[in-house]
Amino acid sequence: MSQDASRRSRSSPLRDSSRIRTSSAAPIAACRAAAAALQAAIGAADDVRILDESLSGEDRDRLLASCDILLSLHRAEGFGLLPAEAMAAGKPVVASGWSGNLDFMDETSAVLTPVKLIPVTDAQGVYTGNVWANPDLQFAADALAGLIDDPAARAALGARAQAKVNDKLSPSAVSAMVEAALTEHAR
Secondary structure, eight states, rough: OHHHHHHHHSSOOOOOEEEOOOSSSOOOOHHHHHHHHHHHHTTOOOOOOOOOOOOOHHHHHHHHOOOEEEOHHHOOOOOOOHHHHHHHHHHEEOOOOOOSGGGGGTTTEEEEOOOOEEOOOOHHHHHHHOOEEOOOOOHHHHHHHHHOOOOOHHHHHHHHHHHHHHSSSSSHHHHHHHHHHHHHHHH
């Protein structure tokens, strides 16, 4: 993204367009082809922007508050704080159906994108011998299109998401999980 485009996207009102937030300010070489394909798909559309700069906590919170749908396609997720926060705010979530986010979301409270488990490709060798998820991008795209086209379904999914997170991640629910884990560990 050019410096001018970056400045324009930061200074413009958040609800004026679609925004795609990447997780890294400097994509690694393996991701450059995907980033180029995404930019080509966006083309000259002036209502979609790719945000690839780091965001302050306040800016990230404003961006989350302004979104209609959160897309979280990941290969592995320890917990899924951003999807949990989006669900708590009543936002519908489309996420990989794999890893830590399944502790608080299911097919009734989010759109779970099917994944194929593939061997980890890791040049550093840290994760050698493990697998990670390869999410079905067409399924996710179709799910996003369906939610965009159906505001009632989007609102209903957001309400179910909020109820699920309030149930699974409430202070009393988390306390019960911690107590059970400590009890199990003490045995």
